[in-house]
Amino acid sequence: MPERIPRHITLQRYEEFAQGFCECCEKTLTKYKRGRHHGKGSWEAHHAFPDRPITIKNIRIMCAHGRNCHFYCGHDGDWYNIGIWPRFCRRI
Numbered sequence: 001m002p003e004r005i006p007r008h009i010t011l012q013r014y015e016e017f018a019q020g021f022c023e024c025c026e027k028t029l030t031k032y033k034r035g036r037h038h039g040k041g042s043w044e045a046h047h048a049f050p051d052r053p054i055t056i057k058n059i060r061i062m063c064a065h066g067r068n069c070h071f072y073c074g075h076d077g078d079w080y081n082i083g084i085w086p087r088f089c090r091r092i
Contacts, residue, residue, distance in 0.1 A: 048085035
């Protein structure tokens, strides 16, 4: 099972880098809707480089509702795939 990303790292990435937008497709996100079960504006932290330790630079904030970037771009449409940081948004 993948290592859980600490909440303080996730929120720091959201505030300093993502600033309320998906880092893949730039969809607007809501800060307090972390997790894919929160509907429109929800998001998840994605460990983009699983072979490296979890740091603020190795995760990305990605949308997690509907046809979302976390699933389609970060895992290429299959949760069993290793997480990646795509060069372009595959969802659009």
